[in-house]
Amino acid sequence: MFLLVALSCIVLAQAQYHVDFHHHSQPYAFGYSVRDHHSAQHRQEASNGHGAVVGSYGITDSRGIARQVNYVADHAGFRAQVNTNEPGTANQNPAAVQVISHQPHAHRVVEPSHTDSVGVVAVPVVNGLGAGSVF
Numbered sequence: 001m002f003l004l005v006a007l008s009c010i011v012l013a014q015a016q017y018h019v020d021f022h023h024h025s026q027p028y029a030f031g032y033s034v035r036d037h038h039s040a041q042h043r044q045e046a047s048n049g050h051g052a053v054v055g056s057y058g059i060t061d062s063r064g065i066a067r068q069v070n071y072v073a074d075h076a077g078f079r080a081q082v083n084t085n086e087p088g089t090a091n092q093n094p095a096a097v098q099v100i101s102h103q104p105h106a107h108r109v110v111e112p113s114h115t116d117s118v119g120v121v122a123v124p125v126v127n128g129l130g131a132g133s134v135f
Helices: 002-016
Strands: 028-035 039-047 053-061 066-074 077-084 097-101
Antiparallel strands (some): 039 053, 066 077
């Protein structure tokens, strides 16, 4: 009988402190900007609370090389536009990303792939960047 009373008290105590942890999306906005002797960086993002997000981020180094990315993420997916003056870039739109380069068109240099003696395949280098390089 004591065990039944103790269990009943525990159940009642749990019922009194039941909290609904269901999370509802909330609109938000945040941003930051940092500058030092070597670079400047920034980011800002906002959401409407219904799944749509819009934002941007960027960096400028001490030589003036810059990248600015503006993006939207919503029911239609993630879309980005990259504005840059990075050496070796050209106006192109890989992987549904629009790249707008302010750098004169660089000649594309592709080194042939080869396999070394242990069976490791070398990655082709394009304009000094390995295949799949982002920055």
